[in-house]
Amino acid sequence: MFKKSLWKKAVISGLAVSLMLTMTACGTPNQPAGTSKVESDYPNKPITVLQGFAAGGGSDQLAMLTGPYLQKELGNTLVNQYIPGATGAIAWTQLTKQTAADGYTLSITNTPMLMTNYLMNTEIKYTIDELTPIANVVTDPGILVVSKDSPFKTYQDYINYVKANPGQLTIANSGTGGDDFFTILQWQKATGLSVKMIPFTGDGPSWQAAAGNKVQASSTNLGVVYSQVKAGNLRALAIYSEKRSDLLPDVPTAKELGVDLVAGSSRGYSAPKGIPENAKKKLIDSFTAIAKDPAFLKGLQDAALPIDLKVGDEYAKYLKDQETEFKSIWDSVNDTIQK
Amino acid sequence: MNNLAKHGLASAITLILAIVLYVDSFNLPPAAANLPRALAWIIIVLSLAMFAEALYKERKKAQENQEPKEPILVFRVFVFAAMIALYVALIKPLGYFLVTPLFLITALAYLEATRLWKAVLIALSFTVFCYLLFVMFLHLPIPMGLFS
Amino acid sequence: MNDIMMGLLNVVSPFNLLVIAAGTGLGIFVGAMPGLSATMAIALLLPITFGMDPASGISMLASLYLGAMYGGSISAILLRTPGTPAAAATVLDGYPMAQQGRAGKALGVSLTASLIGGIISSIALLTIAPALGKVALSFGPVELFAIAVLGITIIGSLSSGSPIKGILSGVVGLMIALVGMDPISGTPRFTFGQIYLFNGISFIIALIGLFSIPQALRLVEKDDGLQKVASSIKDKMLPTFKELKSMTVTMLRSSVIGVFTGLIPGTGGDTACWFGYNEAKRFSKEKEKFGTGHPEGVAAAEAANNAVVGGALIPTITLGIPGSAATAVLLGGLMVHGIMPGPTLMTEHSLITYTLIWAVMLANIFMFLEGLVLTRAAVSVTKIPNKVIAPVIVILCVIGSFTINNSIVDVFVMFTFGIIGYFMDKINIPTAPMVVGMILGMMLDNSMNQSLLMSDGSWMIFLRTPVSAILLLIALISVLQATPLFGFIKNRFKKTTI
Known part of the structure; x- marks a missing residue:
């Protein structure tokens, strides 16, 4: 009897596997064509985008709207990796402390959480000084x-x-x-x-x-x-x-x-500190290019997300100014809030 | 361990938990501390009540004959739990592809669930099935370990 | 009216029918996998719908949601491992039924109840959505507090045997829920410096551990395992007319509960199944049968969680307020399709909206048909030896809990809860109240503190609005019902009337 049921099981799992295979074939996103057009070597493999919030949230929405255009510009795939937790702090700690600064890992950085996380909680150790801000996309x-x-x-x-x-x-x-x-x-x-x-x-x-x-x-x-x-x-x-x-x-x-x-509140992309110059430049150029794409702009408009492109040093300065401001506000109210 | 000792241990654990959290709640602002403090008190009272209840039942039981329970294979449960613990501990460093079939084969062999060749077959096909489902189809992450 | 017909015409196009059938089937499959909840499935499969037109894409996701709500019960019944959190209450009676060799019947009851819950909520969605949608806005912190209190009274009724143990388990659950960042004060609570605890202990992770690991361990306790009765495939799956009739009231009541729980933002299937189960037990003449393999228990939980789908979609399409976590992801999906979700959905995008509503309606029928076919295959799981099932459950739980937050810490937490659950079971402390406590803890604490902030600390705020006053009154009655005093009065009353 056992033998017979094992047979049955094999048949069922075989069916299931073939079903899964068919569905997988349908489900895999198309690889972007024309990787040969890229002059510089970077990027020659898929780029991981760490997301500090669950799939389907606001920061995922930005990734979904931006992703396709960015892939086309960069000539390689972007792979979303969701590491939700502690209002993004788990993903940002990983980005700053445990990620190779090779330009193949980025993260969506949201203000003011990016700064207030560590301003408000001493347990959170990363700071924005450990980041290479690439581009702010929307505010x-x-x-x-x-x-x-x-x-x-x-x-x-x-x-x-x-x-x-x-x-x-x-x-x-x-x-x-x-x-x-x-x-x-x-x-x-x-x-x-x-x-x-x-x-x-x-x-x-x-x-x-x-x-x-x-x-x-x-x-x-x-x-x-x-x-x-x-x-x-x-x-x-x-x-x-x-x-x-x-x-x-x-x-x-x-x-x-x-x-x-x-x-x-702003959402943009950042990389770990010290990524190669050519990677940084390529990324910044790509963001500058997509910000001129009418289709991309329409997508943001439809989602009522106002574009606010700030790239490279401008974005870094913006983050730094905000950090100073939030720190002073938090320091002034900390005692009264915690009463 | 007899029933009373088990209840005593459970009461002690919940009691310690409640006291630790109660003490820790003094680091919190009042709004965040009110409910946990109230809950801690309830836990303290209930865990003592649970022990008292067990004590009462033990007394009563001593007077009656209780029917013996069917024994369980404690050692086997313990070894299986240890296997799970090992699996959980090793899956991240060594990776899904190595640890999952190993765990399945060892567990099936230890439990004498099937003959070895069947165990190997089940282990390999299930490992592949899960990979296809979670990674290929749903694009979900699994620990890759050495295979990353 | 015209829009309604257009929507119906749109939905019966061959492509849309195919998409709905596929979505429902996938939903059942994914729902049956522990760790993969409906919410996650929608988020993960969203990209697949990008190539479709918005109406088809959103219809597929909604069918997926509905299918997953049923799918969760399959593993709850067969493996004692709820596939989704919304199926946790199904375990209580579904698994004992399977143990008695009535797995087929349990699945059949679950399927029928899911169908009825789903259809009722779809009808509500189609006909009275605009009127009901406003209800969503009338639930503020004060009302949510009352719901949380009412929910906590469920703990008492789940504690058959020793009330002390049940309530202790529930209160510990409430306490565990409070671990993590407190949104009111912005301070981490009971995190002991660990940033992994900032988001709290995920109740899905704890649920997987509490139910599944003890089950895996129990299966290897004896050589023949738990007394194994392979369910006969010949066993009639669908409930007979007589059985159906006896469960009609329960299913209708659970459906209404499900629709309303779905409506209220912040509560979804995971809450609805307990409310449905609890009310069925409260009104039943055979209270003692609940928890021992009573089909009515399965029906109550499953009608409620499927009714949540339509209920949660009501405020989603009328106001742009997601009624549950899964519909929140659905709204995000609409946005990526270039449709601004909000109150204009029913007017500006009426074709899409009505296609969606009809799709949910049809998905119920597909779910029923696909469920019938799948269930026959699923029952054969009961023939696989326990010693093979046990390690397989472990692997599904480990992978499932890892994928939720991509975190190995979650796997450790899951395993810890598993061991705790095993020992709780050994000294007869029920785990179900702990799960209810974990679901309601944060809601209770947040809504209480928000309300007290508004009222400058006065507790009278909870009695000032009619909704919360009534809910709190019901809660009070529930508590009194459990005390000896109430039983005394009832007995006296019975004696005098007979």
């Missing part, structure tokens, strides 16, 4: 939203209420230490006013709490709530970018409203 500006049936019609209504009720207005953010958390702190510093910050577990729960009138406002990001604002479920009162967004041209910037505040 999703901060935005202040309220529910569609909120009494606050304009930023002025909002600020009047906050002035009359110091520390009473409830405002959601995406979590203590996240970009929106720092944005609200920066706003408080710039205006001298105070609000009651309610941390949530991510951008989604944060704006949903505002839309459901669970909190009075939410400080979040344009890309996250663009469709909700457009459909009228949320009202945007102010945007924290240098100039008005093309997506929501009616929403005033904080600067117009007399608050000196530009904030948001």
Whole structure:
């Protein structure tokens, strides 16, 4: 009897294996053609992109939108490797401490988490000085939203209420230490006013709490709530970018409203420190080239992700400036938060 | 180990866990510490209650005749668990392709599950099957070890 | 109306039918693999859909989701190893059924319940989605806290035997859930300087360990293993009309629970299966049969987790709010297809939306047919000797837990939980309450702290909104039901009426 069932099992597993093989054949992505066009030797093998967040998240979205164009420019495949955990810190620790600086491993680097991780937690040991910043791709500006049936019609209504009720207005953010958390702190510093910050577990729960009138406002990001604002479920009162967004041209910037505040979260690519010059140059050139590709730009536009290309030293300086800023904010509030 | 000793050990472990976490909670800001502290107290009370319950049952049982349990092959379970531990420890440094068939063949041979040639066949085909499923089809990572 | 018909016409094109059938089949297969959850499967297979038009691609992913919800029960029943977290409650009655030689029946009940849960939630999705979608927004921290409290009362009812042991297991589970970065204060909690603990102990990893490793060890305890009754293939798989009738109320109740659990952002199949199981037991006249191989237990859990699919899609398509982790990935998929998910989905992209809805409906039927065929083959697993099954389970668990976060530490954690689970089993401490505790711990802590921040520390906030007040009242009744006092009143009441 055992013999017979073993036969059956062999047949079943044989079927399964052949099924898998067929599916594999369908599932393998096409190799990019024309590797011969590349002058320099780099890259002559696939490049690994470490992702500090789970597949399907915001940073994966950038990888999926950017990946195909970047592959074409570089003439080799990009392989995503997901190492989620500790808001990206596990992947970034691996990138800086355990990865060969040969240009064949990159990581998507998100601000402000890239810096706030180690500013807030002494257990996290890497710093941005151990990176070669390659290029920032998008910056999703901060935005202040309220529910569609909120009494606050304009930023002025909002600020009047906050002035009359110091520390009473409830405002959601995406979590203590996240970009929106720092944005609200920066706003408080710039205006001298105070609000009651309610941390949530991510951008989604944060704006949903505002839309459901669970909190009075939410400080979040344009890309996250663009469709909700457009459909009228949320009202945007102010945007924290240098100039008005093309997506929501009616929403005033904080600067117009007399608050000196530009904030948001950025996503780009970085390599470990000390990669070969030709690899760095090739990567930077590729990003500069795809940023001119209308198809790529349209993809970002459709996903409401505003492009913000900063390459090489400019990106490095941007990270360094942000690090200094976040450090000073965190140091000033650390004691009060931990009370 | 008798039933009472087992319960005593379990109570002790949960008790220590609760106390360690309770003490550690003093490093945390109050908002993060409130719930864990309350839970730690509940665990302390319940683990003591569990021991008391076991003690009570032991007394009661002494008066009645309990039916003997069918014995289990403790040594075999222990060796098999050790094999799993070894497999888990070696898969990263040595890699999936070496350790998986080895584990399967040794385990099947030790357990006298099948004849050796069948064990080898099962081990090899299952190793390949998992590789095809996880790596070729789903593009998931597996520890490659020496084969990377 | 027109859009609905267009969607139906679009979905019955040969290519779309093929895509849905393939998606469902893949879902069942992937769902049956421990460690590969529906969420992961959607994320992993997303790139395959890039070549398709958005409607077909998204339909395929949704069918995958639905298939995986059923697939999880196959390994739960046959191997006592839930293939997905949403099938954890199925183990309680499904595996005992298999041990009694009724594996075929258990799978048949699971399949039928999955079909009914899926169809009911698809109908809800097609007809009353816009009205129900708003419910998603009415759940804030206060309401989530009430749900978490209600969920914790399940721990009590899972603790047959010794309530002390069950509650202890549940509370330890809650405590384990609190390990990791606390989003409210931004401090790492109980991480002891290990950054691998910052994200906490993944409950999927713990679940794999707690259920599967003890099972593998038990299988080698004796030479003939657990008393082995090979399930006869001739055994009627599908429930008879009479059996079906006796389970109808349970399946309907679980379906409604599943739809609502799906609706609420932050809760999904992993929660719904426990709620469904618990309510079935609460209303059953044969409470003592639950956990011993009672088909109704399987039906309750499986109808609930498949109903989550439609439920979770409701806020996804009406508001752009993912109702569960799997639908969140689905939304990401839409974006890569160039469709901005959000409230405009039903108006601006109505064809895609209605194609998706019909695809979910049809996927139920494909799931049923494919399930019937697959189950026959799956039952033959019960003929493989235990001593061959044991190491195979181990390998699936090790690879499965490694792939989730690409981390060997997770494998160590999985194994540790496995050993703990084995010893818990030896002294009759149930593991199911621990799993429930791990699911609800963070939700309880976060929502409690958020609410108290809003109310400046006043606990009255939980009684001020009707939804949370009602849920907390139900929780209170559940607790009282378990105390001797309630039994006393009930007995008195019974005596007087008879």
